[in-house]
Amino acid sequence: MTDTSNLDDVIIIGGGSTGLYTAFYCGMRGMKTKLIESDTELGGKVAKFLPEKLIYDIGGIPQITGDELVKQTIDQAAKHQPTIVQNEWIETIKKNEDGTFSLTSKEGMVHHSKTVIIATGTGKFDTVQPDISNIELYTGKSHHYTMKNPQQYVGKRVMICSNNRIGVDWALTLEGIAEQVYLVNNKKTFQNAADVELEQLDKSSVVVKLASEIGQLDGDEGWLDQIIIKSEQAAVEQIDVDHLLTYHGLKMNPTPFDNWGLETDSNRVVVDHFMATNIEGIFAAGDATSYPGKTMLIASGYTEALTAVNSAKKHLEPNAPSTVYSTVIYRK
């Protein structure tokens, strides 16, 4: 028998925009809720890919940065105080004889619940570490993997090291903020960069170093003073720098849907119009799902979350209303 003292009504796997909104709505439906996220930070792809980007296509919000959206969604999720577990990667899901589920994480923890909502996207993205010696001494202070909080670069000398269009985007964004921006690329071209971005780069004040690599970092207590650059012709240059941003791509760890016994289509979970999967009691929402007409958008994830939660509620209490109005629930 499942240990009922540790039994949630629902466990949400994934703390991206969809999982966080799911947690809020589970609370609104009066469900004892736990959310499990493998990353150190919540927000999923919105936090990873669009922290400073403006998002324009969410109903009722004319524009909002990814960071602000994540912050607001975390605040909303917290309204009913769900249990939020971070740094745990769910590896297995076992359906018990009594119909409950036991989820085991790679970290060795076991979680029990009556239903499961999968909001994992297609997996977890990790930053590819650059091959620069001693970089870890600076990471978090003057070396960064994302361009969060651009105000910290006001009046500073910033070097960006990347051969990707993300590096071009960061350089052009910081051009008007930093005192000087350097863009170091170990190749001669920028992967995936649009012509218009390269034209903007040409016209900008960004100093671009092609076919060049970072040779050495110099600084004190995590704060950079100088970076030594080596070019293809073996020329060496010392550049005064306050901050270094690196982007060498992301690697994806796919969520093991097949091991969980779920029917999949192109590594996404097949759902019906109730957001039900092929396993009774397991539902899914957001980028994790596959169905005809699926769109990979934040707002689609929210709508699917509502349906998945209402379906999970019905699974727990067949006589529960199919949906509820927040105006009624929170009426003063």
Ligand SMILES: Cc1cc2nc3c(=O)[nH]c(=O)nc-3n(C[C@H](O)[C@H](O)[C@H](O)COP(=O)(O)OP(=O)(O)OC[C@H]3O[C@@H](n4cnc5c(N)ncnc54)[C@H](O)[C@@H]3O)c2cc1C
């Ligand atoms: C560059 C880019 C720009 C975009 N621009 C827009 C836009 O302008 N407007 C828009 O609406 N959408 C946009 N999108 C799409 C949007 O980002 C996604 O639709 C949305 O982030 C999906 O959210 P999600 O929560 O479903 O999945 P994700 O954000 O992928 O979150 C899933 C979470 O689950 C976690 N996870 C996965 N597996 C496990 C596991 N086994 N155990 C524990 N945790 C796990 C992951 O770590 C992750 O945090 C953009 C996407 C990209 C890449």
